[in-house]
Amino acid sequence: MLSAIVRVFRTPDLRRKVLFTLLLVAIFRLGSVIPSPFVNFANVQACLATQSTTSSGLYQLVNLFSGGALLQLSVFALGIMPYITASIIVQLLRVVIPRFEVLYKEGSEGQAKLTQYTRYLTIALGVLQSTTLITVARQGALFGSSSGTACQSIITNSAWWASVLMVLTMTAGTGLIMWMGELITERGVGNGMSLLIFTSIASxxxxxxxxxxxxxxxxxxxxxxxxxxxxxxxxxxxxxxxxxxxxxxxxxxxxxxxxxxxxxxxxxxxxxxxxxxxxxxxxxxxxxxxxxxxxxxxxxxxxxxxxxxxxxxxxxxxxxxxxxxxxxxxxxxxxxxxxxxxxxxxxxxxxxxxxxxxxxxxxxxxxxxxxxxxxxxxxxxxxxxxxxxxxxxxxxxxxxxxxxxxxxxxxxxxxxxxxxxxxxxxxxxxxxxxxxxxxx
Structure with missing residues (x-):
């Protein structure tokens, strides 16, 4: 096994792909712990530390896919979930919209068009999900109804422009994750989106x-x-x-x-x-x-x-x-x-x-x-x-x-x-x- 790993790093092309993949994965994990603007990071950590182990909340699935970034309201809070949802929706729409089925059968050009639709839908879902997440956090319900007073004040600015800035930050983070996933697929090793999900869960x-x-x-x-x-x-x-x-x-x-x-x-x-x-x-x-x-x-x-x-x-x-x-x-x-x-x-x-x-x-x-x-x-x-x-x-x-x-x-x-x-x-x-x- 060790000799096989040595062969991987002795091959220049394969070594370059592996190191490029590891670099983007490290950037992805770094963005998962950087808080969004106007988020009280100390209060968030206190809520995570005192959260009951038996309370599931409404966002455990997304939090799992984001590697814990969701409940920390980080820059990459939404993770790869908007892209997954958009991909599933576009795939299901092939049954409803004949045009999508025609594009699917056209080969690489049609697939590229469907990928573009998936990207647009990912950004739209990112805006929707980030708005919902910030609204729930403002109401103090992100960590459940039984959370303490610190969990009621995890957002320090209640102005409308602050909410808009947080939505833009989280949506931009989703777009950056989508771009990094495609870069890994093209220039790295493995499927980029799948590897980012793998990293989030394994962490x-x-x-x-x-x-x-x-x-x-x-x-x-x-x-x-x-x-x-x-x-x-x-x-x-x-x-x-x-x-x-x-x-x-x-x-x-x-x-x-x-x-x-x-x-x-x-x-x-x-x-x-x-x-x-x-x-x-x-x-x-x-x-x-x-x-x-x-x-x-x-x-x-x-x-x-x-x-x-x-x-x-x-x-x-x-x-x-x-x-x-x-x-x-x-x-x-x-x-x-x-x-x-x-x-x-x-x-x-x-x-x-x-x-x-x-x-x-x-x-x-x-x-x-x-x-x-x-x-x-x-x-x-x-x-x-x-x-x-x-x-x-x-x-x-x-x-x-x-x-x-x-x-x-x-x-x-x-x-x-x-x-x-x-x-x-x-x-x-x-x-x-x-x-x-x-x-x-």
Missing amino acids: RFPQSIAAIWNTQSPELAIAVILGGVVVMAAVVFVEQSQRRIPVEYAKRMVGRRTYGGNNTYIPIKVNMAGVVPVIFASSLLYLPALVAQFNQSSTGASPAWVVFIQTYLTSGSHPLYMLLYFLLIVGFTYFYVAITFNPEEVADNMKRYGGFIPGIRAGRPTAEYLDYVLTRVTLPGSIYLGLIALIPLIGLAAIGASQSFPFGGTSILIVVGVGLETVKQIDSQLQQRHYEGLLR
Whole structure:
């Protein structure tokens, strides 16, 4: 392993890419701790230190993706979340807007146009989310309704122009993160946006383990680390699992050349949806809590529906919340896979180039067979996603850990997935230059 790392840094081109990636990652982490204008950094740190480990708040998912920058109201407070949301929206709009589907099929030019739309939408979402974040912080509800007096005065200037400056700062930070992610993709190693998310989540692991060590016991912290290793191994196994459907191509004569005649396969992964269903389910469950927070009464009794939401749909340790979370993940997994993988389109492309599945007729029977296999492979994949996402909620109920439990949910899925893809890219580049990969 050490010799492989030495080969990486002995290769000038690869060394330059790795160092460039590390430089941008360091800038990203630096911006995550620089406070925005008019933010009382001392009060924010005091609120973070005294925050209850069992209070989840409404922004734990975004805070996880920003590496803790959200609750610190830093320059990079929004992190990469606006870009993720914009990418998902643009992808889903392909089903609704035919123009987007046409651009998707046009190749590199159409993809560049969709990327431009994603950038515009990212900036718009950055303005919207930063405005909401600052409004909640001004109301003293960023750290929950039970926070102390220091959490009620984390913004020092209440003028309108101060709010505008904070919105512009956070939105500019989102744009800078998006630009750095694209630079890493073009000139560095791996997918830039994914690596920035990986960095944000991985930076929270030592803090989460230290919190369990100090508040619970060293033995429990060690048990959590060992359990995390087991969960990582299981995630790697499932993420690499796939159902390979064999495909054969008939030979064709074009002039004097023969094309086709080779055998290949269509890989259908067990988890084709990735982490998107978990994000969808988390966002949908946050909406009732957000509505209830703005409708609760500060003087008298709150309405019955607000009490119901605060009792059952706010605490991640409640069984009803876990059940709804699991069912939403399963449903969104089928929904997202149906959008991203079109059996009819795959069957038409195979028929156009003379491909067929042995024992299955080309055309509609092939599409029905692919849909049959996809539906059954997606079932264990959706259950796997639901169980992995419930790990931090079970940890919350069992040991009183925070919602950012280190080894479970979106965090472990993203860390393992991005890690595998980055290692594969470095391995392929090493094989091109040294005929040996990163791992022998």
